[in-house]
Amino acid sequence: MHKHVVRAMNVFRLIGLYFKVNLASALEYRASFLLQAFGMALNNCSFVFFWYIAFSQIGGRIGGYDFNDVMFIWALCSSAFGASHILFANMNSITRIIVSGELDTFLLQPKDVLVSLLCSKTSLTAWGDFLYGFILMALTHGGDAQAWSMFLLGIAIGGLLMTAISVTAHTMTFYLGDASLIGSMALEFVINFCIYPEGIYRGVVRVLMLSVIPASFIVHIPLKLARHFSPGLLLLLLTVSAAYCCFAYVFFYRGLKRYESGNLIIARM
Amino acid sequence: MAAIEVEGLCKLYRTRIKEEGLKASFRALTRPVYKEVKAVDNISFTVEQGEILAFIGPNGAGKSTTIKMLTGILHPSSGRLSVLGMDPATQRRRLSYRIGTVFGQKSQLWFHLPPMDSFVLLGAIYDIEKAVLKKRIDELAERFEIGDLLKTPVRKLSLGQRIRCEVAASLLHSPDILFLDEPTIGLDVVAKHRIRELILQMNREQGTTIFLTSHDTGDMEQLCRRAIVIDHGRIILDEPVKKLKYDYMNRKIIAVRFTGEYKLKEIDGITLEKSGRLGARLSVDTRVCSIDEAMRWLIAQGGVADITVEDPPMEDIIASIFEGGGQSLGGGR
Numbered sequence: 146m147h148k149h150v151v152r153a154m155n156v157f158r159l160i161g162l163y164f165k166v167n168l169a170s171a172l173e174y175r176a177s178f179l180l181q182a183f184g185m186a187l188n189n190c191s192f193v194f195f196w197y198i199a200f201s202q203i204g205g206r207i208g209g210y211d212f213n214d215v216m217f218i219w220a221l222c223s224s225a226f227g228a229s230h231i232l233f234a235n236m237n238s239i240t241r242i243i244v245s246g247e248l249d250t251f252l253l254q255p256k257d258v259l260v261s262l263l264c265s266k267t268s269l270t271a272w273g274d275f276l277y278g279f280i281l282m283a284l285t286h287g288g289d290a291q292a293w294s295m296f297l298l299g300i301a302i303g304g305l306l307m308t309a310i311s312v313t314a315h316t317m318t319f320y321l322g323d324a325s326l327i328g329s330m331a332l333e334f335v336i337n338f339c340i341y342p343e344g345i346y347r348g349v350v351r352v353l354m355l356s357v358i359p360a361s362f363i364v365h366i367p368l369k370l371a372r373h374f375s376p377g378l379l380l381l382l383l384t385v386s387a388a389y390c391c392f393a394y395v396f397f398y399r400g401l402k403r404y405e406s407g408n409l410i411i412a413r414m
Numbered sequence: 415m416a417a418i419e420v421e422g423l424c425k426l427y428r429t430r431i432k433e434e435g436l437k438a439s440f441r442a443l444t445r446p447v448y449k450e451v452k453a454v455d456n457i458s459f460t461v462e463q464g465e466i467l468a469f470i471g472p473n474g475a476g477k478s479t480t481i482k483m484l485t486g487i488l489h490p491s492s493g494r495l496s497v498l499g500m501d502p503a504t505q506r507r508r509l510s511y512r513i514g515t516v517f518g519q520k521s522q523l524w525f526h527l528p529p530m531d532s533f534v535l536l537g538a539i540y541d542i543e544k545a546v547l548k549k550r551i552d553e554l555a556e557r558f559e560i561g562d563l564l565k566t567p568v569r570k571l572s573l574g575q576r577i578r579c580e581v582a583a584s585l586l587h588s589p590d591i592l593f594l595d596e597p598t599i600g601l602d603v604v605a606k607h608r609i610r611e612l613i614l615q616m617n618r619e620q621g622t623t624i625f626l627t628s629h630d631t632g633d634m635e636q637l638c639r640r641a642i643v644i645d646h647g648r649i650i651l652d653e654p655v656k657k658l659k660y661d662y663m664n665r666k667i668i669a670v671r672f673t674g675e676y677k678l679k680e681i682d683g684i685t686l687e688k689s690g691r692l693g694a695r696l697s698v699d700t701r702v703c704s705i706d707e708a709m710r711w712l713i714a715q716g717g718v719a720d721i722t723v724e725d726p727p728m729e730d731i732i733a734s735i736f737e738g739g740g741q742s743l744g745g746g747r
Contacts, residue, residue: 162538166524166531173526173567250522252487254539255510261539402489405427406482 156260160232163264167234171269178269185273186280189223192340193281208342213285215342217371218364220281221296222339225303225363227275233263233308234271236332239315240325246406259397263308292371299367302386306363309393310335316393319400339364362386416496417591417623418461418484423493425454425479425647453479455647456493463590466617466624468634468655471644472732477627480644481595484625485515498590511540514589516580518596523568529579530564533586540587547586554582558612574605581612591623592616598630610636631663631725645732662734663725666705668696670712671720678715684708692719 171178193216200212207215235242242248242262251261278300286292314331317324338346338360346354354361366382369375431449432442454476461467471477482488484497486506495502500509523532530551537547555561558578563571571579577597584592594613598606614637616622626633634641634655641658643651651658671693678694680686683703688695698708705723712718 159539162535166527166535169531170524170526247520249482249487249517250520252506253485253510253513253515255507255541256539404488406478406487 156257159256159260160264163261164232164267167265167267171267178272181269182272182276185270186277187273189219189274189277192219208344208346210342210344214368214372216281216285217292217296217368218342219340220278220285221299221303221364221367222278222336223274223281224278224296224300226307226336227271227273227278228300229304229307230268230271231275232267232304234266234268235263236308236311236315237329238266239312240318240323240328243315243318243404244323248401248404249406252404258401259312259394263312289371291374295367295371295374299364302367302382303363305390306359306386307332307335309390310359312393312397316397316400319403334358335360335363343368359385359389362389415463416460417463417465417498418459418625419494419496420460420480420484421458421494423454423457423480423483423495424452424491425476425483425488426491427451427453452647454483454490457644457647457649459642459649459652461623461625463623464617464621465640466613466638467626468638468641469625469627469644470629470631470634470641471627472629475644475732476647477629477644478595479647481515481593481625481627485513485593486510511587512590514584514587514592516577516584516592516594516597518577518594518599521568521576521580522583523576523579525569526567528563528565528567529560529571529583532568533564533583536583536586542587550586550588554585557615558582572605574601574608577601577605577609578612581609585616585622588620589622591625594624594626594628596628596630597626598628598633606630606632607636613637629727631731635659635663635725643732643735650732651735660701662731664699664701665726665730666698666700666708667724667726668698668708668712669722669724670694670696670718673717673719676715676717681711684711 196212196215196219199207200215205211210218229236239262248258248262251258251265254261278296282293282296286296311328311332315324315328317327321327335358338350338354338358343351343354343361343365354365362382362385366378370378370382427450428448429451430442430446432438432447457476457480469477469480479488483490483495484502486502486509489503497509498512502509522536523529524535533551534547537544537551542550551564555564558581560575560578560582563575563579568576568579581594581597592613597613598609601609610633613624613626617624624637626637628634638655641651641653641655642649643658667687674692676692676694678686678689678696681703683699683701685697685699686694687697696708696712698705703711709721712721
């Protein structure tokens with residue numbers, strides 16, 4: 146047990162170190178950093194406007210959600226996406242890193258390859274996504290402690306699930322040779338299910354959202370918990386999320402055994 | 415004691431082959447045909463602790479694949495490997511604390527940040543205590559003369575300065591073996607010389623074993639006592655550099671530019687390879703005519719504007735090894 150705790154602490158420490166270096170690297174271009182982060186937050190605001198119009202036209206509830214519920218899932222989706230891309234921006238580049246042989250750099254170091262690979266890049270626009278969620282929550286949920294605590298927990302779980310989805314999709318590169326298309330589409334596909342009320346999905350799609358496409362675990366279940374807390378549902382959320390992340394981790398390491406290093410000229414950005 | 419032991423090492427790659435054309439592309443979708451390529455083919459050698467070994471060969475010979483198997487990046491298809499008593503394939507993480515690597519084509523420094531930031535991160539990655547790391551950085555900064563560069567973003571450094579920082583970064587955790595894969599690639603003569611000097615100094619003072627792959631014959635001549643030549647995945651020569659130099663590296667290329675029209679008459683040991691209106695390319699067999707003699711003869715012709723002396727390319731040396739002697743390189747072709 147003690148060994149696992151030490152290992153987990155080391156992983157957190159490594160993530161923290163990479164975060165500091167990445168942030169320092171991003172701040173080398175301060176104007177670009179602020180512009181990209183602010184631009185993304187502004188871009189996201191247009192969706193609030195769309196939902197506001199929709200609710201004022203239709204009125205009442207859409208798919209069982211009122212306006213504030215929709216804002217909760219939007220805020221959570223945006224901040225979870227932001228957090229995952231601030232800390233693990235390389236999740237979108239795994240295929241390129243495998244194909245170009247850039248993975249060598251991480252294999253030569255004594256730390257976890259997947260964690261090092263994911264952490265070694267940050268996304269500037271992700272800061273906009275991350276902060277946008279907090280602003281939206283502040284505007285729509287004010288000081289609702291239960292909503293805020295589920296929102297914060299949801300960011301951590303959702304961020305890890307989004308990362309796990311990307312890792313799983315990009316890991317296919319080890320088997321297919323190039324899974325960049327699957328990799329770039331997988332997360333977008335799941336997010337499309339995250340940003341609409343759960344009630345509009347029925348039958349098989351609903352089952353898929355609770356299994357293969359874990360959209361419900363990213364936003365809808367945290368919203369349920371924010372409305373009516375249930376320890377059983379929370380346990381289910383934590384268990385399923387942990388299982389997803391473990392699967393992605395093991396799948397990546399299985400694939401890594403098939404790695405054939407390339408020889409392109411590489412610089413770390 | 416041996417630092418590296420390799421026995422019957424093989425690496426096979428399975429590659430898909432496809433005939434040209436659209437029809438063949440569709441056929442390859444349903445009935446793909448694979449071919450096995452032997453990147454490394456049954457090689458065996460030993461490197462002693464403190465030795466500087468040149469592992470040379472032309473592009474695609476299997477040098478990088480071998481180094482990647484020795485460092486645990488790639489898993490061998492067959493054969494036995496031991497680096498510092500460890501199996502790189504199963505003990506990669508443990509081994510990485512004791513080896514350093516510099517891949518001329520792959521940087522471990524953050525491009526937009528000063529080297530110091532990368533050094534601090536690498537220090538944490540290798541679990542080096544803060545005080546020990548600071549002392550080590552100071553020591554390496556002095557030795558590699560990079561003290562002034564540590565706070566300049568890597569993107570603003572010259573290639574020579576960057577490589578010096580790369581080598582320093584790879585030495586932060588005081589490795590027992592340093593793997594250098596084409597460390598001087600793209601460097602000018604002065605920068606190459608500086609890097610070679612530093613590598614030698616490190617080997618002398620700290621007893622670091624150096625495993626160097628390069629297709630620059632200068633790296634081998636100036637750094638190593640022993641060289642292994644590899645081609646098409648097989649070792650074709652394993653002998654002291656001195657012998658290799660005598661047998662196969664007995665030719666220099668002189669490129670000369672004149673101020674006006676010129677006339678050259680070949681003498682013993684000097685062959686005219688190519689001539690233009692204002693310049694010529696000469697091949698000098700150093701067993702017959704020393705570079706000193708060749709230069710004096712050239713100056714005596716008069717009107718010399720510029721002279722460059724080069725080593726023949728590695729591909730030519732490999733070809734001469736296959737041909738079985740130095741004659742083909744020495745006496746002109």
